[in-house]
Amino acid sequence: MALEPIKTKAGPSAQLDIIEPLCAVFRRALKGEGLKYTPERAMILDTIIAFDGLFEAEQLLDALKKKGHSVSKATVYRTLKLLESCGIIQQVLFDRDQSHYQLAVGNTGNTLLINIDSGEVETLEIPELIALRDKVCAARGLKAKGHKLQIFVSAGDE
Amino acid sequence: MALEPIKTKAGPSAQLDIIEPLCAVFRRALKGEGLKYTPERAMILDTIIAFDGLFEAEQLLDALKKKGHSVSKATVYRTLKLLESCGIIQQVLFDRDQSHYQLAVGNTGNTLLINIDSGEVETLEIPELIALRDKVCAARGLKAKGHKLQIFVSAGDE
DNA sequence: CTTGGTGCAAACATTTTGCAGCACA
DNA sequence: TGTGCTGCAAAATGTTTGCACCAAG
Numbered sequence: 043m044a045l046e047p048i049k050t051k052a053g054p055s056a057q058l059d060i061i062e063p064l065c066a067v068f069r070r071a072l073k074g075e076g077l078k079y080t081p082e083r084a085m086i087l088d089t090i091i092a093f094d095g096l097f098e099a100e101q102l103l104d105a106l107k108k109k110g111h112s113v114s115k116a117t118v119y120r121t122l123k124l125l126e127s128c129g130i131i132q133q134v135l136f137d138r139d140q141s142h143y144q145l146a147v148g149n150t151g152n153t154l155l156i157n158i159d160s161g162e163v164e165t166l167e168i169p170e171l172i173a174l175r176d177k178v179c180a181a182r183g184l185k186a187k188g189h190k191l192q193i194f195v196s197a198g199d200e
Numbered sequence: 201m202a203l204e205p206i207k208t209k210a211g212p213s214a215q216l217d218i219i220e221p222l223c224a225v226f227r228r229a230l231k232g233e234g235l236k237y238t239p240e241r242a243m244i245l246d247t248i249i250a251f252d253g254l255f256e257a258e259q260l261l262d263a264l265k266k267k268g269h270s271v272s273k274a275t276v277y278r279t280l281k282l283l284e285s286c287g288i289i290q291q292v293l294f295d296r297d298q299s300h301y302q303l304a305v306g307n308t309g310n311t312l313l314i315n316i317d318s319g320e321v322e323t324l325e326i327p328e329l330i331a332l333r334d335k336v337c338a339a340r341g342l343k344a345k346g347h348k349l350q351i352f353v354s355a356g357d358e
Numbered sequence: 359c360t361t362g363g364t365g366c367a368a369a370c371a372t373t374t375t376g377c378a379g380c381a382c383a
Numbered sequence: 384t385g386t387g388c389t390g391c392a393a394a395a396t397g398t399t400t401g402c403a404c405c406a407a408g
Contacts, residue, residue: 076386076387077387077388078381078382078383078386078387078388080381080382080387080388080389082388082389083388099372099373100372113389113390114389114390114391115372115373115390115391116373116374116375116389116390116391116392117388117389117390119372119373119374120374120388120389133296135293135294135295135296136293137293138291138293138299138397138398139371139372140371140372140373141296141372141373155337155340155342157342158345166336168332168336170332171329171332174326174328174329174332175351178324178326178351179313179351179353182313183355184313184315184353184354184355185353185354185355186351186352186353187316187352187353187354188351188352189349189350189351189352190294190349190350191347191348191349191350192347192348192349193333193336193337193344193346193347194344194345194346194347195337195342195343195344195345196342196343196345197341197342197343234361234362235362235363236361236362236363236406236407236408237407238362238363238364238406238407240363240364241363257397257398258397271364271365272364272365272366273365273366273397273398274364274365274366274367274398274399274400275363275364275365277397277398277399278363278364278399296372296373297373297396297397298396298397298398299397299398
């Protein structure tokens with residue numbers, strides 16, 4: 043299944059600018075597939091947007107529970123798949139134990155700085171990387187559709 | 201646990217140049233920890249070297265079985281951990297379902313071209329990436345210890 | 359001999375799925 | 384009034400671990 047993809051908006055956006063369009067995008071993508079925009083799905087997306095960074099399924103479940111809107115594990119996982127297939131979030135793999143996800147708005151956050159001392163993870167963007175990536179692919183007659191870069195770092199010393 | 205790390209050898213090496221040193225490295229690393237270099241461990245490393253690319257635990261088990269040297273799943277997983285902690289192999293995460301591994305000799309193969317049409321995965325090296333990576337980290341007072349890049353590609357058309 | 363290794367099977371953790379009842383269009 | 388959605392619990396998957404016996408140094 044490949045739901046209708048998000049219309050990426052260039053440039054930085056305030057959080058409020060993001061929330062509304064993402065709901066709309068999700069709604070539209072669901073409708074296009076004959077699926078329903080349920081309260082559970084809306085709450086899950088809301089909670090994800092509030093995270094504003096990386097999150098795991100478990101965190102999402104906890105956050106929903108704290109809000110008093112208990113949603114079942116199954117529904118969370120099913121919704122994560124929907125959100126991924128319409129391009130609103132993307133899966134980030136850097137930990138064998140569980141999947142992490144992040145908002146995919148503007149295609150930012152394809153690069154992670156993972157601090158191997160503290161475990162802290164920061165997302166960032168390296169614009170030059172796109173050019174480099176495309177050059178390498180073009181040289182092989184391939185087309186880059188996306189990328190994920192993880193950089194493992196530690197404090198400057200040592 | 202952090203076993204004695206491999207002494208990376210610069211430049212390309214023929215396969216035979218690799219096999220012997222890797223056994224020696226493994227042996228030395230094990231001895232340094234009071235661990236034993238068993239036939240099972242030797243066979244596992246041999247089989248990994250023969251793969252000469254990405255592999256999964258399951259493939260390793262199959263290959264060993266075909267050779268007539270059946271090794272248990274538990275031993276394979278335990279040995280993979282040992283090999284990783286002494287830097288001979290590294291875990292590559294790009295698939296939620298299972299871990300992939302690769303030889304870490306010369307630190308090559310940190311970049312993967314993943315064909316989203318065929319599922320084919322190719323490892324390659326982008327020398328410029330190191331400079332880019334280090335620049336970004338230095339700007340934040342961090343030191344890059346390694347990286348993993350996955351580029352998702354499809355055939356040139358479309 | 360002593361310590362560590364192996365295989366097996368059970369345990370684990372995360373994610374997926376079957377199913378019965380519920381709810382929106 | 385039907386199709387899809389939810390929650391629950393069971394299943395599935397890859398990986399880890401406890402244990403009894405075996406083997407290398």
